[in-house]
Amino acid sequence: MKAEVLTIGDELLRGEIIDSNKAFLSDRLLTLDIETDYHASVRDIPAHMIDAFQRAAERSDIVLVSGGLGPTRDDLTSEALARAFGREMRVDAEALAGIRAFFESVGREMTENNATQANFPDGAEVLPNPIGTAPGFMLDVERAVFFCMPGVPREMMRMMDEQVLPRIAARVPGAGVVRARLLRTFGMGESTLDADLADVAASGDVSLGFRTSFPDNYLRPLARAATEGEADALLEKVCATIRERLGPVIYGEGDETLAMVAGRLLAERGASVALAESCTGGLIAEKLTDVPGASAWFKGGVVAYANEAKQALLGVPEVMLAEHGAVSEPVARAMAENVRERFGADLGVATTGISGPDGGTEEKPVGLVHVALADAEGTQAEHFVFPLDRTRHRQLTAQVALDWIRRRMLGFVLEGPSLLRRRGGASAPGGRS
Numbered sequence: 001m002k003a004e005v006l007t008i009g010d011e012l013l014r015g016e017i018i019d020s021n022k023a024f025l026s027d028r029l030l031t032l033d034i035e036t037d038y039h040a041s042v043r044d045i046p047a048h049m050i051d052a053f054q055r056a057a058e059r060s061d062i063v064l065v066s067g068g069l070g071p072t073r074d075d076l077t078s079e080a081l082a083r084a085f086g087r088e089m090r091v092d093a094e095a096l097a098g099i100r101a102f103f104e105s106v107g108r109e110m111t112e113n114n115a116t117q118a119n120f121p122d123g124a125e126v127l128p129n130p131i132g133t134a135p136g137f138m139l140d141v142e143r144a145v146f147f148c149m150p151g152v153p154r155e156m157m158r159m160m161d162e163q164v165l166p167r168i169a170a171r172v173p174g175a176g177v178v179r180a181r182l183l184r185t186f187g188m189g190e191s192t193l194d195a196d197l198a199d200v201a202a203s204g205d206v207s208l209g210f211r212t213s214f215p216d217n218y219l220r221p222l223a224r225a226a227t228e229g230e231a232d233a234l235l236e237k238v239c240a241t242i243r244e245r246l247g248p249v250i251y252g253e254g255d256e257t258l259a260m261v262a263g264r265l266l267a268e269r270g271a272s273v274a275l276a277e278s279c280t281g282g283l284i285a286e287k288l289t290d291v292p293g294a295s296a297w298f299k300g301g302v303v304a305y306a307n308e309a310k311q312a313l314l315g316v317p318e319v320m321l322a323e324h325g326a327v328s329e330p331v332a333r334a335m336a337e338n339v340r341e342r343f344g345a346d347l348g349v350a351t352t353g354i355s356g357p358d359g360g361t362e363e364k365p366v367g368l369v370h371v372a373l374a375d376a377e378g379t380q381a382e383h384f385v386f387p388l389d390r391t392r393h394r395q396l397t398a399q400v401a402l403d404w405i406r407r408r409m410l411g412f413v414l415e416g417p418s419l420l421r422r423r424g425g426a427s428a429p430g431g432r433s
Contacts, residue, residue: 001172003029004038004060006052008067008077009151012041021066021156028160032169033178033224034062044068049080057085057144062168064160067151069134071113077148078137082121085141089119095126095135102133127163131155138167145171179231180222181239184252186403187417190217196245206238215396215417216258219250248412251403258402259287265409266297266347273405274343275301276314276335278326279353279369283398299343304335314338325364327352332370333379340374347408348374349401355393369397373404373414380414 005025012019019041026036038060042052049068056063068077082089096118103110120126120137127136127147132155139146147164149156185193190210201208201221209220219242223234243250252261266273275284285301288294302313307326310316315338316331324330332350340348353369360366365385372381384400386393400416407414 001034001062002037002060003034003062003064004040004056005036005064005066006056007041007151008044008049008065009041010043010074012067013043021151021153024153024157025064025066025160028165029062029064029168030180030222031178032165032172033176034168034172044074044076046076046080046083049076050084053081053084053146056146057141060144063144063146064164065146065148066156069117069136069148069150071111071117071133075116078120081139081146081148085121085139087121087123087139090122092118092120092126092135095120095128098128098135099133127159129155129159131158136163138164176224176226177228177231178222178224179228179235180220181235182254183219183221183239183242183250184256184258185217185219185246185249186215186251186258186399187415188217188246188249193217193219193246193249197242200241200245201238206234208238208242214392215399248407248410251406257287257291258399258406260291262402262405262409263288263291263294263297265406267293269409271346271409272297272299272344273347273349274299274339274345275401276339276348276350277301277303278305278310278335278351279355280351280394280398280401281305283394284349284351284401287398287402299345302339310335314342327354327364327368327370329370329372329381329383332372333374333381336372336374336381337379346375347405348372349405350374351397351401353393353397355390355397357390367393369393371397371400371404371416373401373408375408382414382416384416386417 005022007019007021011017022039029036040052042048065077068075079089096115099114099117100110114133117134121139124137124139127138129135129150132150132152134150136149136159149159190212194210197208206223211218221235221238221242223231225231225234251258277284282303288298304310304313307321311318314335316334320330320334332352335350336348350372351369354360354364354366356366367385367387368383369386370381370383372379386396388396404414
């Protein structure tokens, strides 16, 4: 069964928004073991839309359409689809009543143009939208069936799961079962991951996909089988193999961010953390406080950018700054130790570096960063050179700091992206041989 995903809207073609709807819809089709053969996007131009609909009907069995169901003059999906296949437009009284009820429920007055959202091609089956004003619809056309959904992601997602997928499943009786997971990794490049897992998921029943989302890399193991139990067992086996092979490189699964994992581990162990940030400028604190419940384990942080701030707020000695410079291991250690002490936290984490684009020297190039973590056992520090633009340099540094929190909670060696391919890790903790 061939499937196509078609998204509508000028804003997509102009690059004003990222078209994430395609990825979501294709991913959902995969749960029914239906691969997407085509992706397409068209502007809000009727002639272009009609051409895209007719092409899709010629080559695909299922066509998922997102966008163009709103009340404004550029929302033309229903009308263009009707014209593409010689259908008349009709008003669906039940859908119109539902739109009116929606406006009443939110205390807003319905304008006349909203009524156009109840107009559908003749023969269409209306798909309710409980969280928006734009109903979707299903339309059988020649060999293809079109499912038209809103472009607003949360409305589209709910309609896809509740209305569209069950209807597609009913059309493919006896189809196999597909199960997939998303494993999140940090610290190892995509090509290295592929090489290390070359013999994993090599059969037709299981497959392994790779995706980069800086600064992480995602693995997507997928298993196909005749029954749910068989598919789940295959998937569990391949995931266990991947976890055994990669160890702490895998930090989470599904929607878990590294900050969420670090926070959960801190909460489980009754531990707390405080931050001393220079080059990251509060980015680590932002990521941690994005996690609900952060107040239970995040004590606070200091953004000490200038040397004067490092002295006044973190107690870094003036002589240390003069001798070693702000971007140095001794200063990173002092920042981590002092922020831990001043906030009364179990862990103190510090970052200081040169994110660029200027400020580097031959001895301390742009991209140099020092990361330190202090706890009751001592202080560990390491330096890296990340030859990246300013934004990605700060993102990668923040991710290293979060990963160090996770690794410390799990008892793993503190390593960074440039160290994961060799043994050893950060410098020895102060006070230990």
